[in-house]
Amino acid sequence: MRRPGGYACVTDPDGGRQECDTFTCAHCNRLTHVEPRQKPEDVGGLCRACMGLICRWCVGRACVPFLKKLDQMEARERALRSYGL
Amino acid sequence: MAKYAITGAQAAVSGSYKTVLDVFATSGSLRRGKVFDVLIGTNGTPADNYLQWDISRMTADGTGSAVTPNPLDPADVAALATAKSNYTAEPTIAANSSLFNVGVNQRASYRWVAAPGSELLFPAVAGNGLALRALSGGYTGSATGDFMYEEQ
Numbered sequence: 001m002r003r004p005g006g007y008a009c010v011t012d013p014d015g016g017r018q019e020c021d022t023f024t025c026a027h028c029n030r031l032t033h034v035e036p037r038q039k040p041e042d043v044g045g046l047c048r049a050c051m052g053l054i055c056r057w058c059v060g061r062a063c064v065p066f067l068k069k070l071d072q073m074e075a076r077e078r079a080l081r082s083y084g085l
Numbered sequence: 086m087a088k089y090a091i092t093g094a095q096a097a098v099s100g101s102y103k104t105v106l107d108v109f110a111t112s113g114s115l116r117r118g119k120v121f122d123v124l125i126g127t128n129g130t131p132a133d134n135y136l137q138w139d140i141s142r143m144t145a146d147g148t149g150s151a152v153t154p155n156p157l158d159p160a161d162v163a164a165l166a167t168a169k170s171n172y173t174a175e176p177t178i179a180a181n182s183s184l185f186n187v188g189v190n191q192r193a194s195y196r197w198v199a200a201p202g203s204e205l206l207f208p209a210v211a212g213n214g215l216a217l218r219a220l221s222g223g224y225t226g227s228a229t230g231d232f233m234y235e236e237q
Contacts, residue, residue: 005203013131013192024184024203031140031185031197031205066206070117073208077115 001034005053008033026052029066086235087161088121089154093170094128094229095219098136102218104172105230106152107143109214110207114165119204120215122233123185126194129226134191136221136228140205142182143216148174157233165236166214176216184215191224204235 004021011017021034026047032055034043044055049063093106105125108118125138149169156164184205189195199205207214217230 004200006197006199008195008197010189011194011196012190022197022199022203024199024205029184029206033187070206070208073210073213074115074117077208077210 004034006031023053025055025058026050026065027054027058027061027063030055030057032056086237087164088157088233088235089164090157090231090233091152091154091168092229092231093152093168093217094227096171096227098219098221098224098226098228100220100222102139102175102220104147104149104170104175105217105219105228106168106170106232107149107172107176107214107216108154108166108168108207108232108234109143109146109212110209111165111167112211115209115211116165117209117237118166118207118214118234119237120207120232120234121199121204122231123197123217124194124231125189125196125217125219125229127191127224127226127228129191129224131192132224134221134223135188136191136219136224137186137188138195139183139218140185140215141218142179142184142207143176143212143214144179145177145212147172147176149176154234166234168232170230178216178218191221
């Protein structure tokens with residue numbers, strides 16, 4: 001794939017290697033392996049709102065970038081600590 | 086942003102998920118983390134069995150052996166996150182939070198490396214982190230896992 005988000009490699013005991021590109025979903029952070037010549041619609045898609053690659057489970061759902069979710073989790077933690085909880 | 090290596094093992098793989106290695110934000114010294122390298126394999130008697138590997142989000146610690154993160158650059162300070170391995174009481178795993186699930190032959194090893202910006206992230210929230218777990222229907226020996234991660 002063009003500009004992959006990662007690389008996976010399985011080394012077999014007989015010395016063989018299977019390699020494939022990966023990407024992490026911009027909405028849920030899930031890792032997706034992309035086999036050579038795999039159809040784009042089989043691995044997910046491109047979110048036109050955040051322009052990030054998304055996994056097939058996030059296709060058709062609202063765009064909430066994962067970094068925004070992390071910010072929300074950390075803000076909640078800070079708020080709870082400020083309340084002494 | 087310092088990078089660290091952690092290595093772990095699970096001495097007794099079974100038919101239910103056992104945590105091999107995890108890393109999570111420590112209460113009182115919170116920092117966001119990014120796992121960018123995962124290496125998994127086994128070091129038991131070779132045989133043809135499957136192992137199913139999973140990385141999921143954890144929200145609370147269980148009972149495991151402490152692992153000291155090694156800075157990739159010796160000039161970096163000690164890690165703020167906590168790492169543990171060889172769990173005997175599983176950490177709390179968030180439902181439907183699997184980020185990575187792959188079946189690998191026991192004789193094989195698997196490595197994943199992220200490109201910058203495509204890491205597996207965990208928030209700076211106490212007890213929240215990523216747990217590498219394994220199960221097998223036939224293998225009951227030891228499984229090994231390594232992470233490299235960055236603290237932001």
